[in-house]
Amino acid sequence: MSLLKQEKNLLFAALVAAAGFALEHTLMEGGRLIAAAVALGLLAVIIGVALRVAHHAEMLAEKLGEPYGTMILTLAAVAVEVVILAIMMLAGGSPTLARDTVYSALMLDINGILGIAAIIGGLKFGEQPYNLDSGNSYVSMLLVAVGVSMFVPEFIPADKWQAFSVFNIVAMLVLYGLFLRLQTGRHSYFFSYSQPGRHDEDEHDTAGIRTGKHAGLLLVSIVLIGILSELLAAFLGKGLEGSGLPTIIPAIVVALISASPEILTAMRAALDNRMQAVLNIALGASLATVVLTIPVIEGIALYTGQPIEMGMTPIQSTLMLLTLLVAAINLNDGETNAIEGYTHAALFATFLFLSGIGL
Numbered sequence: 001m002s003l004l005k006q007e008k009n010l011l012f013a014a015l016v017a018a019a020g021f022a023l024e025h026t027l028m029e030g031g032r033l034i035a036a037a038v039a040l041g042l043l044a045v046i047i048g049v050a051l052r053v054a055h056h057a058e059m060l061a062e063k064l065g066e067p068y069g070t071m072i073l074t075l076a077a078v079a080v081e082v083v084i085l086a087i088m089m090l091a092g093g094s095p096t097l098a099r100d101t102v103y104s105a106l107m108l109d110i111n112g113i114l115g116i117a118a119i120i121g122g123l124k125f126g127e128q129p130y131n132l133d134s135g136n137s138y139v140s141m142l143l144v145a146v147g148v149s150m151f152v153p154e155f156i157p158a159d160k161w162q163a164f165s166v167f168n169i170v171a172m173l174v175l176y177g178l179f180l181r182l183q184t185g186r187h188s189y190f191f192s193y194s195q196p197g198r199h200d201e202d203e204h205d206t207a208g209i210r211t212g213k214h215a216g217l218l219l220v221s222i223v224l225i226g227i228l229s230e231l232l233a234a235f236l237g238k239g240l241e242g243s244g245l246p247t248i249i250p251a252i253v254v255a256l257i258s259a260s261p262e263i264l265t266a267m268r269a270a271l272d273n274r275m276q277a278v279l280n281i282a283l284g285a286s287l288a289t290v291v292l293t294i295p296v297i298e299g300i301a302l303y304t305g306q307p308i309e310m311g312m313t314p315i316q317s318t319l320m321l322l323t324l325l326v327a328a329i330n331l332n333d334g335e336t337n338a339i340e341g342y343t344h345a346a347l348f349a350t351f352l353f354l355s356g357i358g359l
Contacts, residue, residue, distance in 0.1 A: 007217065009048045013224050016045050020231040028238060036239030042232045043253060047260050049224050050080060054261030056218040063209045071183065073265060074285040076218060081105065081258035081289065082296050083226040088233040088250070089300060089308075096309045098297040099150065100251030103316050105289045106146070107351040108259050110323050113266045114282040115344025121270035121278070122338030128275035135331030138283035141179060143324055145172065145290040150320070154311035165302055169295040176291040225257070246358040259285070275336055283327075315359050323347055 020027075020042070027038055057073040064072070085098055094100075121128045149168055156164045236250055262281050269277035294310065301308045312320060326347065330340040 007052065009052050010217070010221060010224060013045050013049045013228060016042070017224065017227045017231065020228070024231065024234065027235070032239055032241060035235045039232060039235040039239045042228055042235060043257070046225055046228050046232065046257050049221050049228070050257055050260040051264065053077070053080065053218060053221045053225070054265055056214040056221065057261060058265060059209050059214040060211065060218070063211055063214075071180075071280075071284065073262060073281060074288050075292075076222065077258045077261050077285055078288045078292050079222050080225050080261075081254060082293055083222060084229040084232075084254050084257060085293065085297055086300055087226060087230045088254070089297065089306065090304070094247060094250075095307050096247070097251055097254075098294070098308055099310045099312065100248045101254045102150070102289055102293055103312060103320065104248065104252045104255035104351075104355075105259060105293075106286050106320065107323065107348060108255050109262070109282045109286040109289070110327055111344040111348035111351065113259070113263060113285075114278060114327075115341045115348055117266050117270035117275075117278045117282070118336040118341030119338050119345060120267065120341075121273065121275060122336065122341055124271060125273050127335040127337045128270070128273055129335050130276040130279050132332075132334035134276065134279055135283075135334075137182065138279065138287060139324065139328045139331055141175065142283065142287055142290070142327075145175060145287060146320060146324065148172075149290055149294045150310055150312050151317065152311075153309075154317070156311070161307075162302060165298040169298055172291040172295045176288070179287065179291075229257075246355060248355050248358075252355060258289075279331075313359075315354060319347065319351060319354070 020038075027034055053076050054073065057076045060072050081101065085101055088097060118128070148171060153161070153164065153168075232253075236253065240249065262285055266278045266281045269275070269281070297308065298310070300306070323344075326343050330336070330343065
């Protein structure tokens with residue numbers, strides 16, 4: 001009973017999923033407005049489950065320590081994103097859905113999470129230190145990953161995309177494998193920071209944290225999100241049909257769902273003066289999104305023969321280049337502040353505005 005009370009979000013989500021599949025045909029017949037209302041309700045339920053993903057990932061993080069903690073959180077978020085994207089693609093999603101989702105996720109992680117965290121942390125503490133080696137490592141690997149996976153495809157002829165997709169899948173997986181070895185091996189200290197004068201008052205007794213329980217519930221949560229996402233894809237498609245809303249809206253929804261476990265954790269870390277954790281979450285999730293999500297989606301496209309477009313539009317390319325350039329400049333001194341946060345927040349606001357007008 002105690003477990004059921006703690007996991008009431010998961011229980012409610014399971015009931016919603018059962019009811020949704022039972023009533024799907026009837027609700028679809030109700031028209032576009034009802035479908036849109038159901039899609040909004042499903043989105044709220046999925047975010048509720050995503051918050052449980054964050055909780056269980058945080059418990060595992062506390063048990064295992066850094067850098068494994070934020071790695072688990074970012075991998076859980078990427079798993080959610082991959083599940084939702086795969087389901088929406090197999091349901092006949094737009095060829096640009098994967099590209100727009102990865103692009104939206106990068107804007108949300110780098111400009112949204114990192115920018116807002118630097119603002120609220122900077123207003124409270126002034127300058128917040130982090131390990132400079134981690135900032136340099138993340139930005140350089142992001143430049144390579146985004147460049148190869150999303151800039152180069154703009155110039156690949158249509159009859160060569162399959163060959164390039166195979167190369168890109170292998171290249172991205174190798175890149176992430178090397179990054180994991182870097183993050184967990186001899187250079188793991190790049191991704192941690194011991195703040196001078198800070199004692200271990202934030203460390204808790206982890207003896208009562210049961211790894212198997214939280215890992216199992218984490219997997220259950222991700223499976224539930226996948227089931228609910230199948231319903232969301234159907235109702236969202238019906239709700240947006242003929243609405244005239246920008247086609248990037250479903251991609252932003254997917255990015256928001258997958259990032260929701262990270263947002264809360266990053267904001268708490270910023271207010272606790274742990275900017276290293278914010279960097280590990282925001283930039284680690286960005287890197288994992290590119291080097292894990294894109295290979296999976298391209299693999300599905302190759303297997304099913306469904307065409308996808310990974311090359312960005314000129315406006316997307318411009319905003320992405322600005323984002324990576326600003327990140328490289330801001331993350332070159334080992335400290336963040338509110339002014340640096342404002343620069344990323346301005347880019348995030350630009351992304352939202354351009355998306356809102358369909359660009």
